[in-house]
Amino acid sequence: MNQRGFTLIEVLTALFVLTVGLVGVAALLSRTASFTSGANATLTASFLGQEGLEIARNTRDSNFLKIRKGENIQWDNGLAQGEQPLAPFQRNIIVTQLSPGIVEVSAKVTWTEKGAQKSLTASTYLTNWLNP
Template sequence: MRGFVFSQFSHESGAGFTIIEVIVAIFLLTVGAVGVYSLVNQALMSASILSSRLTAVYLAQEGVEIGRNIRDGNWLEMADGLQCGGTNVEWADGLPFSPPKDRRGQYDTAVSDPCDGLPAHQDPPTPLIINSEGFYADTGSGITTPFTRVIHIEKPESGPNTWREITVIVRWRERGRTHNTIAQEKIYNWR
């Protein structure tokens, strides 16, 4: 049996960590943690912008639907023989083309008199609001949003009056940048 030998516990074998190895390990862990933090931060910022973009796409599509709804309402009024300014209602009444002014509208826009048309927007456009019912609206009171919406309507320059091109531009400002989404569709008098 051997006796207790102190040399078995000495650090001369190099089995422990040196201060350099500890510093390198801490550095690598710090770089990794900062990288993960940056990725998470970037993902959260992207999620916010993507959420706003999705809302803007829905608002732009709603603008196109407003134009389509007015056209469809005109067809019903045409079937009833209603008149506008002494003449029968036409399919595109209420869809005045731009220029002179771009238009605005909201989810419940109904042109009670096709002679009136969509209201002209303010220049610069006013922000949409979220009203007490939780809907986005152009007028009234509620929570102001960063979104503005402009409805631009064009008609054929010549030839038969058989279509209108509706372009809806939704803009918003987020994180110091201006973003926009555009929806565009031609609606036809296919009846």
């Protein structure tokens, strides 16, 4: 007997295989989107932490320019710590005097991701290289 068309069982089997494949692809896309949003938040937090350190470095360098112009100002004038809300992130700058010519600046960035508290800390040392 020579059949020229698909039987009902062949059609149902093909639909099942196609459905399983599509569900797998959809699950993979969902997982990838979730991972990408988490990586995006971590990258943004990294940029915000680095920006906090650059603000402190810029403050120090601006003070050096003022000193070179003859102003009577300390090299670490204006290096203040504090919190900066950058929704949905929070950046906290911490300045620690290690010695008369060295300060440690840390920028801690916190945020909430999928109900979990996340944080990232960037640190650097600033020195009085103008007058060691």
